[in-house]
Amino acid sequence: MKYILSLAMVVMVTQVCAQRSTVPPRDLLRSNSGTAVIKGFIGDKISKCISNRVMVQEGEKILHPFAQRTEKDFNDWRCEYWGKWFTSAALAYLYQPGDVYKHTLDASVTSLLRTQGTDGYIGTYSKGAALQGWDVWGRKYVLLGLLSYYDLTKDNLVLRAAARHADNLIAELKDKQIKITDNGLDAIDGLSSNSILEPMVLLYQRTGNKKYLDFANEMIKAWGRPGKFTKNGLQLVEKGNKEVPPIDIAAPKAYEMMSCYEGLCEMYRATGDTSYLLAVLGFAHSVLKNERMIVGSASNQELWSDGVRQQTEIMQQPMETCVTITWMKLCYQLLRLTGDSKWADELELSLYNALAGAQTPDGSWWSYFSPLNGERVPSTAQHNDVGLSCCVANGPRGLLLTPSWAVMSSAGGLFINLYAPAEYSEKVNGTRVLLTVNSDYPVTEKIEITVSPDKTDSFTLALRIPSWSTNGRLSVNGEWQTFKPGTYCKINRKWKVNDKVVFYPDLRGRLIPAPSGAPQIAVMRGPVVLAIDNRMVTPADDAVWLLPKPWNFENTALAPAGYKGYVLAGHGLTPENKQAYIDLEPVTDKPDDVWMAFNASFLIRPSHFFNHAERKLVLCDYASAGNRFSADNLFRVWLPQPLFLSNAFVKDTWKITYPDKTIRPEAPSN
Known part of the structure; x- marks a missing residue:
């Protein structure tokens, strides 16, 4: 396993801090505990998400099913909506604290606890249908919501309510002689119920009650034994350690499987058993190798799909937003646990592309699936009485996680992961440090960071490269610094007020060949994937090739029109030259709702040797591509070589995304 050597420090720290005792190993990086104000493109998306989606949610609509308790089978998952929404609202309050938001949280928890039964159950399923369908999945989200409120308030009444809720599940499983690993939906091998691991371990961490850890330990042991769904068990630890492709681990339901691995991260924190961390790392590396597509998400029809290889094709229901969110949450866990900047790179990629592209421009709604070719389609409401879908409820959880990883801390240091314009206040060694990020990254390359401790002090400032x-x-x-890409540049010095760090990342246009070997190319600029959009690229009869510069002319340089020479078409990528670049010229004459756009040179090659010419086409950022969420606004990321402009854009992809609909879905109006 390639990652073991990079884990040497993690294992050493674990052995020193934990010694396989009950003392949990510390995260190598900790979430920002100070204040954060993120501005620019990402800051705007966060603010709109809070004001137009999370904090305008009708709380009673979400809570009504908990009072009614009429759900009964796999068609019913209203049980998840409150926990998803509430964990988003808790993150919103952490980012923008205030009395109004706090009152919203208080009132919602109070109303939820009124629905708790005398047996401790909080859920939406009828008594006769307990443990059926998505019931345990919903109980998980209730626990996550209650624990997020406890973490904010330290309200022991709420912690006790959460414990009673968990106790009810443990008792009910025992009374009915059902193993948790044999519970849940047959179609997905019970992965939904097994994801209860995460909140059970979190509950142990907060209460110290060993019965929750015992429950978790027994669950993980059962993953390795024959069970109801699989003859050899789910094998999540064993197959994770072996970097088995995700599509070959149990049922290939991406969202629920990653949720189980989130639970293993908490088990590593609780026990110090490095086999859990190694299993998650092996699994995550396998996702990168086999499933994570160019914009930072995965899945087709909600399943693992060999996505790295398949992504250049038209996919039916690509990149479920719930998968995007859960992949980001898993990367966040690994960033905290390992301190490896790779996982911050992944978070940035998903944030600027798959996540930003899934949110509607006004922040009020989300897409269910996000294509790389075709049109963006807003999610339908899966339960009209609640007015939500799984992805609309889940999307904010990923976006509002951003302030937690943008700047992080460790013993004696601050780590900067996000270069969006922002202001952060955080303590290091007891000294309050104000960090001001002046940039419009990734539009332009200059990032100026002003470091202002409240007193001159020595500490490490680490910048993600x-x-x-x-x-x-x-x-x-x-003074110029040396560093290595793919790591942190760690600067240890005595810092004083108004010290300046200036970072110029490499924002050249990079050509990305199709991983499958298909004759297709994509373009990236920094963390941003670029695409063509039919608002800026008009269909034509031309066939065009995207080429790096300098163009490869036979015997001469680029000549004026009419030159009797030829250009050899090729992307410039060879075993010796694994990265090729293209010139990207910023475009200011673009639609107002497009964040960034660039002219790129394409080659028109009408015959074998003669009349080759250059043509400029506009590429825009993936999040802006197709962002009108209409059937008329089409885009594509992967560019066939050559690209026939007359059929560059595929129409009516909403019909394969929603085959059961006769009318194209539209986002609800505010």
Whole structure:
């Protein structure tokens, strides 16, 4: 396993801090516990998400099913909506604390606890249908919501309510002689119920009650034994350690499977058993190798799908937003546990592309699926009485996680992961440090960070150097620093007020060949995937090739029109030259709702040797591509070589995304 050597420090720290005792190993990086104000493109999306989606949610609609308790089978998952919404609302309050938001949280928890039965159950399923369908999945989200409220308030009444809710599940399973690993939906091998692992371990961490850890331990042991759904058990730990492709681990339901691995992260924190961390790392590396597509998400029809290889094709229901969110949450866990900047690179990729593209421009709604070719389609409401879908409820959880990883801390240091314009306040070694990020990254390359401790002090400031930034520069008060892409540049010095760090990441346009070997190319600029959009690229009879510069002319340089020469078409990528670049010229004449756009040179090659010419086409950022969420606004990421402009855009992809609909879905109006 390639990642074991990079884990040497993690294992050493674990052995020193835990010694396989009950003392949990510390995260190598900790979430920002100070204040954060993120501005620019991402800051705007966060603010709109809070004001137009999370904090305008009708709480009674979500809570009504808990009072009614009429759900009964696999068609019913209203039980998940409150926990998803509430964990988003808790993150919103952490980011923008205030009395109004706090009152919303208080009132919602109070109303939820009124529905708790004398037996401790909080849920939406009828008594006769307990443990059926998505019931345990919903109980998980109730626990996550209650624990997030406890973490904010330290309200022991709420912690006791959460414990009673968990106790009810443990008792009911015992009374009915059902193993948790044999519970849940047959079609997905019970993965939904097994994801209860995460909140059970979180409950143990907060109460110290060993019965919750015993429950978790027994569940993980049962994963390795024959069970109701699989003859050899789910094998999540064993197959994770072996980096088995996700599509070959149990049922290939991406969202629920990753949720189980989130639970293993908490088990590592609780026990210090490195086999759990190694299993999650092996699984995550396998996702990168086999499933994670170019924009930072995965899945087709909600399943693992060999997505790395398949992504250049038209997919039916690609990249479920719930999968995007859960992949980001798993990367966040690994960033905390390992301190490896790779996982911050992944978070940034997903944030600027798959996640940002799934949110409607006004922040009020989300897509269910996000294509790389075709049109964006807003999610339908899966339960009209609640007015939500799984992805609309879940999307904010990923976006509002951003302030937690943008700047992080460790013993004696601050780690900067996000370079969006922002202001952060955080303590290090007891000294309050204000970090001001002045940039419009990733539109332009200059990032200026002002470091202002409240007193001159020595500490480490670590800046994430993205793995793609192979030609960047970084200075401290004018002195150039050395660093390695794909790591943190750690600067330990005595910092004083108004010290300046300036980072110039490498924002050249990069050509990305199709992983399958298909003759298709995509373009990336920094963390941003680019696409063509029919608002800026008009269909024509031309066939065009995307080429790096300098163009490969026979015997001469690029000549004026009419030159009797030829250009050899090729992307410039060879075993010796694994990265090729293209010139990207910023475009200012673009639609107002497009964040960034660039002219790129394409080749028109009408015959074998003669009349080859250059043509400029506009590429825009993936999140803006198709962002009108209409049947008329089409886009594509992967560009066949050559690309026939007359059929560059595929129409009516909503019909394969929603085959059961006769009318194209539309986002609800505010």
